[in-house]
Amino acid sequence: MRVKILGAWVDALKMEEAEEQIAGFVRSGRPHQVVTLNPEILYRVQQEPELLDLINHAHLVTADGTGVVWACRVAGQPIPERVTGIDLMLRLVARSAKEGWRIFLLGGEPGVAQEASRRLQQRYPRLLIAGAYHGYFSNTGNSSSHSEVEVIEMIRSSHSQLLFAGMGAPRQDQFIARNLNHLHVHVAMGVGGSFDVVAGRVARAPAWMQRMRVEWLGRLLKEPCRIKRVLVLPKFVWLVIRHSLSNR
Template structure:
């Protein structure tokens, strides 16, 4: 089941169900795209119709953040839990290890994805990993694509930032069985950026912790009240398709 949030249809899957869906796609070798949709991306799609079409055409669209979970509840089709990019990636590692999957990490500053691969491989030695940074230009891109195709990943993790990563994945289909836009997850995996303590994550105010650590992000956070207003407008004044 999906819930329509400002024109974006978000899956109501739990984390475990999302992992199972991805596992089935890899087992069947049917390429799919996974979009982790946060309030900022959903709000941006109101004016960016191409982005809206791109998100809605993905096989899996997860609720990335408590703001999306809140919106789904207000629209009377609750999702079970938030499924953020970093949490989904970490939930996939044990399954990847058991299945000896091949994972390609694409994105981040030079050295970050490589450090993420090093840490993941140390904990999950059965995963076959390869990395490439996200600072490649149009002339270098054919070489990057050839590296991915040669590696033949089961799972392609693209951390180019939203919505660039979503456009990039859509423009380069069939590079892997499953392709996921994961934002800044490589920084967290490499521990170049420290996530909020678990108790803060459980309180669903990780965004506030990150704003405290990175105050220059305040302009991005101004989307949240506008997102809330739009959701309430949809709830009370619009008929959801």
């Protein structure tokens, strides 16, 4: 089931249900885009209709953040739980090792995807990692980086079933939407800064913060540069409340 919040469709799924739906996407052999939607992007789409259109054309949209779950509840369309990009990615990595699916990691600073790949391979010896490349490529490329066309060919020739793109939203989602039919993967999913966590570059918030649904606060304490993103939250809260009141 899907619900609509602030114009965007969100799938009302539990974590295990999202995993199973993506497994079905992989088995289908057809290309699918998965968007992990957070409050910042949900706020941003109010001013960017092209981004809203991208989200509403995705094959699966998860609530990546307590704010999205809360917004759905306030709107009278509750969803079961948040389905974060990093947790869903890790479940799919474990599933890939079991099923023999090939994966590709794209994103992060130079070296981060490779380190994340190495650590995942240690954790899951049977995992088939077909490639890993950083997210600092451009349309044309340069002496130290491939162009977008070359990156697409890299993914395409890897024969991967799953692509995890960790380039931050909305860039990762725009890259996927623009190139989905050329990547030759069955599932392409945006995972934000997940590679930094897996690679050990950034420590994830403590378990108690995750349980209390204040993981964003832990990220802010470790990365003060995120303050501009966090300042969107009060605006998002007001937007949700105003929208809810206007629809009564």
